[in-house]
Amino acid sequence: MHLFNRVKYHTPESVELEFTLAGIGNRAWALIIDYLILAVTWVVFFLSWVFISAQLVDWWTETFGSAMAVWLVAIAFIVSFVMYAGYFVFFETLWQGQTPGKRLAKIRVVRDDGRPIGLQQATLRALLRPFDEVLFLGAFLIIFTRKEKRLGDLVSGTIVIQTETPTTSATFTISEQAKSFYEELLQITDLSILLPDDFAVIREYLQRRGAMGNKARSALSLKLAQQVQDILHLEKLPATVASDVFLEAVYLAYHGSGEWGIGRN
Template identity: 35%
Template sequence: MKRIKITTPENIEVEYTLAGLGSRTGAALIDMIIQGVMILLLAIALVLIGVFSPDFWSEYYGWIIGGTLLVYVLISYGYFIAMELSMNGMTPGKKIFKIRTIRSNGQPITLKHSALRNLFRVFLDVFAVGVVLIFFTKEHKRVGDYVASTIVVVEENKARPIMMEGLNVINEQYSHLISQKEYEILREYVHRKNDIEDCDYLRTELNKHFRKKFETEVCLKEWDDFITEL
């Protein structure tokens, strides 16, 4: 599998494994199956309305068809946007195959990036253009990835569980997330928390600080247990 090095805005060099054609195709098929089930349910709902409420169908035919088309667009286009934004660059299919969409600078994707890349999925990838580009391009990108400046990488969990004693030797992907000053504060807190009078307040403030700091980072889930246990 091909690896790529990215320099983040914090000037940290991070190495990722690019997702290949097989994993991306498999993820896309799973997502298509989920979309297909949703569209099937929509069609069943239309049939039920036509069979059991013919008067309602006749009176509101235009509204029903218009609403159906709107829901279809949301399923075919909005599904990927909603999933990628709520699952930090993943969809159910991507999660199964352990791959993730990120920006070309290593940061998480935003609404703009997801909307752009998936717009081209709807209009071009149905003609297998995306498959061809993934296979032949250097960074395995679709047209949407080029336009939105995104890449799809393998979700690697190389870091060990994050504990206090391991904070100063964190996996290279995460070492830029905590400063030396923050490390010293955490170490002091851990050593003295049983003797601190207002420990609950301090714990809450530390939890808020680090959760806010990491909430936009790809690795939040790796830090989640550590933050919760502060």
């Protein structure tokens, strides 16, 4: 098993992002939480279904003279599987790779290139989950593969990583101008449009800019600032706000809101 295995991605902006793979312990803990939630849901469903089925069988027998118990049982199994697969598809798509269990375990699913997963990846992972659980195939693959992938991850092209804890601003300098501009920024734009990965790129730049040459730093700062402006639909920044100040303000506003992890609508 690869303890604290890490993977690296290079963004189009030439910023290197590094993530820690979730590991089988965190994934097992997340799955236990999810299964407890599913178990409660199933109990409520089956109790309701038994009550409804009893009424339907009596009505059908009195009306048509034949039982329909077999069909009701078949429908119950189909609905229960849809609930099982749909739970993971729904949450992993809506919450960008997280279910309630994964959120509590502080892990999430991303694509192999670090991008958030979509409906296709979430569906493939959910449909292949029963195969992963037969004879603990998924656990075996997670333990003995380099990127800790179960069958669903191999087919859908995903990995499971630990959720990164936001780096505090103490690790790099936030200018006084950015501290005053970020309050204005909260009034003129909606930061929820940005993805967590967008903030990860900004954070990585702010952390690493001190080691860059002036020319490279200026070019990358302008490029990142323009991309963030386009996403936020900000046509033009005040003339007194430099690109570095703008990026600092975006980071500070988002980090200060305590909403690390919200997604693009």
